[in-house]
Structure formats: structure tokens, C-alpha cells
Amino acid sequence: MKIIKKPEELQKAIEALKKKGKTVGLVPTMGALHAGHISLMKKSVSQNDITVVSVYVNPIQFGPNEDYERYPRPVEHDIKVCKENKVDFLFLPTNETLYNDNFSTYIYNNKLAKIMCGVTRPIHFQGVCTVVSKLFNIAMPTRAYFGLKDYQQYVIVKQMAKDLNFNIKVIGCAIVREKSGLAMSSRNTYLSQQAKQDAAGIYKSLCLAKQQFCEGKKLKDIKKKLEKNILAVAESKIDYIELRNSENLDLAADKDKSVVIAVAVKVGNVRLIDNIVCKK
Ligand code: PAF
Secondary structure: OEEEOOHHHHHHHHHHHHHOOOOEEEEEEOOOOOHHHHHHHHHHHHHOOEEEEEEOOOHHHOOOOOOOOOOOOOHHHHHHHHHHOOOOEEEOOOHHHHOOOOOOOOOOOOOHHHOOHHHHOOOHHHHHHHHHHHHHHHHOOOEEEEEOOOHHHHHHHHHHHHHOOOOOEEEEEOOOEOOOOOEOOHHHHHOOHHHHHHHHHHHHHHHHHHHHHHOOOOHHHHHHHHHHHHHOOOOEEEEEEEEEEOOOOOEOOOOOOEEEEEEEEEEOOEEEEEEEEEEO
């Protein structure tokens, strides 16, 4: 595995490989790699000749009072995980190599970035789209892999690739969960053992909501019940509960065949997101 820090260096290496007809898979991450990330790497390795993993805690997707400073950065662990999973290139850029002094060009989705997580995190998706488009230009992947835990991010990146003619297949990969049902997340390290157990109630509530959806219950009743169940999780505070069309994130209607039920919940002071896709 080759570790590369400079964007130009990765670009050159990938250009040479693509000239030889190799396919390239990109797994963009912020590190603190866990089983969720490993599932993305495995998928990329199985579908492409070359796999690139980027590990970069992107400052421009964090709001002023968010956890940029505190976000875990276990670099040695991340290197080991990538090596063990047959990654070919680990891209470790720095703020200096990625954002020049006059950096002033941003990518923003004028519709999808304003809803759900975008309400309380207004600059988040602009930061995500900007860094992901930079990574797309640097790694020039054939395919790029995103975890479906960040469902809104997946839909926004897919739309960005379409809107901006990136010739890249954006692939969403199933959420990987702890045994308890808690969705894997680098931010779970902020949770105490007790809070982790409590937070597993979020997934249980989502499963129940899915069951009700499949039974044909009205969306407003499903939402009401879900709210009640999530509020029963100790120390929980709901940021949002949203039922949306799983393709375009429009507000879901009772006639919709495929709906994503997405939640953002604070457990203590840790903000967690999770979702479940329900199909009729
Ligand atoms: O999902 C993440 O970890 C990040 O938002 C991403 C896609 C790597 C961009 O920084």
C-alpha cells in the first residue's frame, strides 16, 4: 500500500493506472475507520482493480460549534486497517495541500442541502460537496463508495455527480450496525457504555416504524409513534424525524412506495443520525 499526501502525486499515479485501463474505486472517509468503512473498502476491492481510501477530517464541513477539534484521528490504526483490507493507495492530505491560501470556490446543492441535517448544519453539505468534488478530481475514480448511514449525504453526492457530469458511479452501501443495532459511526467513541446501550433504542424504534409502514399505516401516525419511542430513549433530544421519498428526499406521501425514515437525535450531548429505508 502506498501512502500519498500530495494531491498532484495521487493524480499522477492514478492517471498512469487509468491509461493502462485500470478501474479505480474511491472510499472517501474522515478516518477512525470501523467496520462500516471496512465494508466500503471490501466492496471497492471486489469491484475495481485499484482502491483508494482517503482519510481527511475536512474542516469546512464542520460548523463553528461542532466537533472538528475533538474528532478522533487515530492515524496508525487507520493505516493498519487499510493495509489489512488490501487498499492500494491511502490518501492523507493536509489542510495546506488541499486548500490553497486563496481558496474560494464551493459546491452547494441549492435544494437538498437546506433540509434535514442542513437545517441545523447549514454549511455542512457545502463542505462535503466541495471536498468530495476535489477528491473526485484528484482520484478520478470509476466508482465511489458512501455509507447509507449518511443517507442525505449519499443522495446529495449522487445528485452532484449527475448535475456536474462527473463520470463516476456513486454507490451507496448498507449500514453496518453493532450487535445492539446501533449504527457504526466514528462518533460512537463519544458515547459512554450506558449511552451506547440506550442509543440502540433508536434502531429498535426505526424497525418498528418500518413494520408499521409495511402494514400500510398512515405516515403521520408512524411519525407520531416513532417520536414517542425515541423520546423514551434515556437523555434523548430529537433534532428531526423525517419521512422522505428515498430517491429525491421530497416529503413522503402515503402513496410513496419507497420511503426513508431518517432521524437525528442527541443522546446526552452526542448527535447521532440513523435511518431505515422502507419499501412497499
Ligand atoms: O462521510 C464522511 O465521512 C465525510 O462526509 C466525507 C464523505 C468523507 C467527506 O468529508
